[in-house]
Amino acid sequence: MSGGKVSFKVTLTSDPKLPYKVFSVPEEAPFTAVLKFAAEEFKVPPQTSAVITNDGVGINPQQSAGNVFLKHGSDLRLIPRDRVGSSSS
Amino acid sequence: MERSAAEKPFKPVKLCSYHFCPLSLFHPVTIIYDLNYGETEAKLVEARRLLHHRLALPSDRPMLRVANALKFNEVDPISSRSLEAKRLVDVHIGSAGSGVAGGQTSLVEGSYEYYHYLQDHLDDDGWGCAYRSLQTIISWFRLQQYTNVPVPSHREIQETLVSIGDKDPSFIGSREWIGAIELSFVLDKLLGVTCKILNVRSGAEMPDKCRELAMHFTTQGSPVMIGGGVLAYTLLGIDYNEFTGESSFLILDPHYTGGEDLKTIRAGGWCGWKRAISSTGQEFFLRNKFYNLLLPQRPSTV
Numbered sequence: 001m002s003g004g005k006v007s008f009k010v011t012l013t014s015d016p017k018l019p020y021k022v023f024s025v026p027e028e029a030p031f032t033a034v035l036k037f038a039a040e041e042f043k044v045p046p047q048t049s050a051v052i053t054n055d056g057v058g059i060n061p062q063q064s065a066g067n068v069f070l071k072h073g074s075d076l077r078l079i080p081r082d083r084v085g086s087s088s089s
Numbered sequence: 090m091e092r093s094a095a096e097k098p099f100k101p102v103k104l105c106s107y108h109f110c111p112l113s114l115f116h117p118v119t120i121i122y123d124l125n126y127g128e129t130e131a132k133l134v135e136a137r138r139l140l141h142h143r144l145a146l147p148s149d150r151p152m153l154r155v156a157n158a159l160k161f162n163e164v165d166p167i168s169s170r171s172l173e174a175k176r177l178v179d180v181h182i183g184s185a186g187s188g189v190a191g192g193q194t195s196l197v198e199g200s201y202e203y204y205h206y207l208q209d210h211l212d213d214d215g216w217g218c219a220y221r222s223l224q225t226i227i228s229w230f231r232l233q234q235y236t237n238v239p240v241p242s243h244r245e246i247q248e249t250l251v252s253i254g255d256k257d258p259s260f261i262g263s264r265e266w267i268g269a270i271e272l273s274f275v276l277d278k279l280l281g282v283t284c285k286i287l288n289v290r291s292g293a294e295m296p297d298k299c300r301e302l303a304m305h306f307t308t309q310g311s312p313v314m315i316g317g318g319v320l321a322y323t324l325l326g327i328d329y330n331e332f333t334g335e336s337s338f339l340i341l342d343p344h345y346t347g348g349e350d351l352k353t354i355r356a357g358g359w360c361g362w363k364r365a366i367s368s369t370g371q372e373f374f375l376r377n378k379f380y381n382l383l384l385p386q387r388p389s390t391v
Contacts, residue, residue, distance in 0.1 A: 013288050014379065050270040056285035056384070058273035062254035079288040082268035082316035082381045085216040 003027075006069040010038040010051065013077045027066030034068075035061045038078050048081045101125075107158035111146055118144065120153060137391045149389045156237035176202045177349050178232075180341065180360045187328035187337035187362035195303040196326035196339065198310025202228035202240075203360070205345040213243060214346055216264040219321040220246055221343035222314045223272045226323070226385055227280065229312050235388060236280050249275050268316040269381035276385055287382040292318065292374030296336040296365045298382065299329040305384050312341070317380030320344070324382070328362065337362045338373070 004027050011020040021041050023034055031051075039046035051059045053072045103124040110117040120140065122133070137153050146152050180203045187194070204224035206214045213220065220243045227240045241249065247263070250256040255274055256265075273284040285305075289295055305313065306326060313324040326339035345359040354360055363373045374380060 014290055016290070052286050052288075056287060057283055058270055058277075058286050060253055060255065060274055060277070077288075079286070079381065080379055081270050082379070083266040084219050084268050084316045084319055084321040085264075085266035 004066075006065050006074070008034055008065075008069070008074050008076050010034070010076050010078050012042045012044070013079050014044075015042075025065045027064060027069070029065045031059070031061040031063055031065050031068045034065055035078075042078060044078070044080070048083070049078055050081050051076050051078055053077070107155060109153055109158055111144075111152045111157075114144060114146075117159065122155065134391065141391050148391060150387070151235055151391055153391065154234065154237075156231070156234045175349055176204070176208070176228075177351060177354070178202050180351060180354055181325050181339055184339070184355065184361050187339070188364065189328045189330055189335045189337045191333070192328040192330045192335065192337070193303065194326060194328045195306035197229070197306060197312050199229065200232040201225050201312055201325075202232070203341060203349075203354075204228065204240075205343045205359070207346050209242070211243060213264075216266055217243060218343040219267045219269075219272065219314070219316060222321045222323045223275060225341065225343070226272070226276070226312050226314060226383075230280055230282065230385070233387075235282075238279055241275070241279065246271075246275055249278050253278055268321070269314055269383040272314055272316075272383050282388060283386045285384040285386060287384065289317070289380040289382065291376050292372060292378055292380060293376035295338075295374040295380065296329070296334060299327050299336045300331065302327045302382070302384075303329065309384065309387050311385040311387065313385075314383040315380055316383070318375045318378035325360075336365050338365070339363075340373075 005024050006027055007022055007024045009020055009022050011018050021038060023037055025034055035049065035051055036046045039049045051061065053059065054075045054077065059068055059072060104121050105124050106119050106121045108117050108119050138148065140153055141148050151157060179200050202225060204221040206217060206221065223246060224240050230236050231240065244261065247261045250271055251258055251260055253274055255271065269286055273286060276282040276284055287298060287301065289298060315322045315324050321343060323341040323343060324338055325341050329336035340363045342359045345354060347353050365373055
């Protein structure tokens with residue numbers, strides 16, 4: 001079914017009001033595009049954001065949107081990425 | 090052996106015999122595997138499933154993988170060797186109590202190795218704590234015999250992230266920090282392990298996650314990585330009183346820079362119970378920072 005579109009509902013979990021947006025993209029589109037659009041819509045940096053499923057499973061954005069839809073469904077969450085390294089002392 | 094030769098008459102087979110003695114059997118068994126297949130190749134999984142059925146073994150956990158095979162050169166039970174260094178295992182055993190009155194304790198199940206700063210002659214002080222936490226988690230999967238993939242070095246972790254496209258090639262050899270998301274990618278790529286990620290908006294909400302964390306330790310039993318507020322920790326257990334709300338977290342700290350000395354590690358608090366709010370009112374988890382908790386899931390597989 002080439003040329004089809006898939007839709008994702010992405011919720012911003014860092015906001016207690018849990019705002020969400022729905023995106024519709026071509027199946028072949030890289031999922032990085034969905035991540036980027038979602039981050040820009042929510043005004044958070046895409047480089048420090050990640051997408052997880054509603055069950056909390058992390059999604060590697062280096063795959064097609066169609067693949068993500070088949071494996072994980074359409075209900076997703078946008079979370080900030082932690083980057084950790086130094087001791088507090 | 091005959092089946093392997095018949096299936097691939099012109100392809101050389103690489104047969105190797107392994108001996109197993111799962112607890113539910115009264116005698117050891119020997120299985121001959123064709124090592125041309127990887128562990129997770131579908132045909133080998135099916136062969137192992139059949140063997141589990143024939144031997145009346147549980148069908149939801151690995152017991153006949155190469156990693157489960159009997160090893161006749163036994164390692165010291167107190168410490169183990171990997172990456173050419175002697176490492177302590179299960180350093181939380183014998184720790185002082187959590188101090189939570191009437192609390193319910195849930196702990197990591199099984200063994201792990203304690204990875205921390207400056208091991209393996211690598212100066213990762215100030216940047217390597219999440220890498221060390223990942224190494225501790227992978228050691229748990231090894232010691233529970235889910236895999237015989239070696240614990241990766243920092244460089245190998247970086248190479249994995251580049252190979253899946255999460256980082257640019259310039260990342261390799263750098264001192265860049267990583268977090269829970271990167272750990273989930275590496276565990277998926279190297280071990281085929283799925284992780285759940287709990288995002289906690291504020292450190293003040295960490296005690297609210299105690300019930301979920303207790304459920305994790307009860308059902309999965311794997312160590313948890315906590316990333317947030319520039320620090321990575323490995324969580325080995327929870328003690329909480331659901332009526333009073335008091336909670337304590339058994340933390341294995343990868344920022345330790347000393348030697349493999351259990352007394353020093355205990356005395357310095359590098360492995361021990363940390364109250365969410367200490368007796369002096371100090372917060373262990375910062376209220377103005379978010380935290381990501383990485384909960385590795387046991388593969389239900391043979």
